Amino acid sequence: MKREDVFPSRWLKAADLEGKKVRAIIGRLEMQEMGDDGEKPVLFFTRAQNEAVKNKGLVLNSTNWESIELMHGPESDDWLGKEITLYATKVPFRGKMTDGIRIEYQSTFVAPKMPPAKTKTDERNPPAHTEIPDGMNDEVPF
Numbered sequence: 509m510k511r512e513d514v515f516p517s518r519w520l521k522a523a524d525l526e527g528k529k530v531r532a533i534i535g536r537l538e539m540q541e542m543g544d545d546g547e548k549p550v551l552f553f554t555r556a557q558n559e560a561v562k563n564k565g566l567v568l569n570s571t572n573w574e575s576i577e578l579m580h581g582p583e584s585d586d587w588l589g590k591e592i593t594l595y596a597t598k599v600p601f602r603g604k605m606t607d608g609i610r611i612e613y614q615s616t617f618v619a620p621k622m623p624p625a626k627t628k629t630d631e632r633n634p635p636a637h638t639e640i641p642d643g644m645n646d647e648v649p650f
Contacts, residue, residue: 530558531592532555566594595611
């Protein structure tokens with residue numbers, strides 16, 4: 509029997525991700541009492557690639573809040589229905605490195621398509637079909 513089986517947690521922890529990145533859809537955000545730490549924001553998910561993520565809440569720290577904010581804006585009400593990716597990593601906590609969950613930043617910026625850049629060979633070898641305007645076809649002696 510494992511400790512998690514005897515003392516199940518309502519909160520998501522790094523081990524629940526099983527060493528994988530997990531994509532999830534944000535369902536709701538609510539404030540929950542955390543004992544001596546007071547109230548903390550907790551994310552709950554409507555869909556996820558992992559059962560633990562679907563069934564447990566992710567207690568947000570300021571780092572993870574900022575990651576979501578960068579992707580989906582400063583108003584947490586706008587996060588509902590948006591996708592995030594969770595991953596486990598070592599994080600500092602109360603002076604020690606411990607396993608923690610972070611949110612992978614994924615830019616929503618899409619760069620516009622740019623025409624291909626001219627190369628030096630393009631400048632030296634213009635296309636054969638280039639037409640020279642009338643009055644501009646005199647030869648220049650060098």
